[in-house]
Amino acid sequence: MAVSKLSGELKNTPRDTSLVPCSVNGGLNREETLSDHHIVLTDNLGEENQLPVNREKQDLRVPVYVLNIRGQPLMPTTPRRAKLLLKEGKATVKERCPFTIQLTYATGENTQPIKLGVDIGFKNIGFSATTDKLEVISGTVTLRQDVSKKIEERRRYRRTRRARLGYRPPRFNNRKRPEGWLAPSIQHRYDSHIRLVNKLETLLPITYKKIEVANFDAHKIQHPEITGVAYQHGTLQGYEVKEYLLDKWKRKCAYCGKKDIPLQIEHIIPKSRGGTDRVSNLAIACKGCNLKKGNKTAEEFGYPTIQKQANKTLKATACLNNIRWKLVEQLGAEYTYGYVTKYERNKLGLEKSHVNDAFVIAGGTDQERCRPYEVIQVRRNNRAIQKNRKGFKPSIRRQRYQLQPHDLVTYDGKLYKVKGVFNYGKWVRLSDSNGAVVNATIKNVKLLKYGKGLLFTFKNH
C-alpha cells in the first residue's frame, strides 16, 4: 500500500538517541526502513506540553498538504490526521517532500484565505504562506548561479565544433532577439519564481499573493533632495529614506568605501552645526568613519566631493526590477516595498532572513511558524554534449540512462538517492541519507521519484 512510501522524508525520530529511554534505541531510530512499524510522523499536537518554550528548528510544525479527489489543493492538515487518513485508506500519498496526500473520497471544500509572500532575490527566493493563525509553508529557494557560465561553455563547444567544418559562408549577425528578451541568467531567475509559485499553488489554495518589488518606492520618493524629504529615525519614512540612501551610496561607506558592514546614516554638515535631516545633507558611513568625522563637515574631513554627490538624485533602478514588475503582472500579485518589510520585521523583532522577510510580506504577525524548506534546483542533464575526454573523441549522448543523479529510489527495502550509473547503465551507485555509498544492479532498484526541477528538502543539521 501507499503507506509504505511514508517513512522517507517524514522521519521524526529524535536525533539524540541517548535521550530516548529505550533499550533498543538503535533499532527504534533506524530511519530508512520501509516497513509500516517504523513510520514516525511529525506530530506536535501531543507534545505541546512537554516541549520547552524555546523550540528548536526541528521541532517546528510540519504541515501535511492535502489534495481533494480531483487533485485540487485543500487546507493542509496535521501529520497525525494524515496518518489516520492513510491508515483508513481514505487517502494516498501523492508526494513525499513536501508531504502531500490525496483524498480518495469527495469532501466539502472549506478553504480559508491563504496569503503568499515572496521575497525576490538574486541568489535566494524566500517564500511563506500564512492563514490567520498559522504559517502553512515557508522556505528558501537557492537559485542557480552558473547559468551564464554554462551558456558560455556551450558556446565554446559549439564554436570548436563548427570551426572544424571547413569553409562556411559567414553567418553572423543574422538573428534578432525577440521582444522582451532577457539574458539567460535573468530569464532563469524569472522562470524560477513562476515555477515556485505554480508549485505552491498545487499544494495550497492560495488566495492572495504579494511580492516585494523594490527597496523603496522610486516614484514616491522622486527627487527627495529637492522636495525636502527628511530622515526620521525609526519611522516608516525613515526606513524608506535609509533604503534610498543605501542605494544611492551603493551600499558602501561614502568615506572609506568599505562594503558588507553595518552602515549608518551620517550628516554631511553635522546637526550640531545647523545641518538638516534633509536627504541632500545625508550620506552613508561606517561606524568608524562616522566617529572619526565627528563634528567636522565632509569638506573639513577631507572629502570635498561628497556634498556634490549628495545633491544628485539617484538614477533609474537596476534591471532586476524589470523582472520584479513583470512577475507582479504575470502572477497577478500585489506588491510591497523593502522598507515596509524591514520596518514590520523590526517591529516584530524577527531576525533578517529570506523566510522571515517573506513571512512579513505575507502579512505574518503572530502566526505559529512552520519548519522552513530548503529548495534547490537540479539540472536533469548536461547540455554540453562534448566533454573533455583526455584525448578520446567526444562522446555524444544519444540516449539517457533510466536513472539519473538525485532520483529517489528504494533498494533492499531502504531509501536511497542515485549518485550515478556505471557499467553502461547496468549498475547504479546509491547513497543513503548518511552519505554511505552502495552499488547495486539497476534491476533491483525501484524508482520512487525523479530528482529534477525544484527539490524540497529540510536542512540537515
Ligand SMILES: [Zn+2]
Ligand atoms: Zn568608512
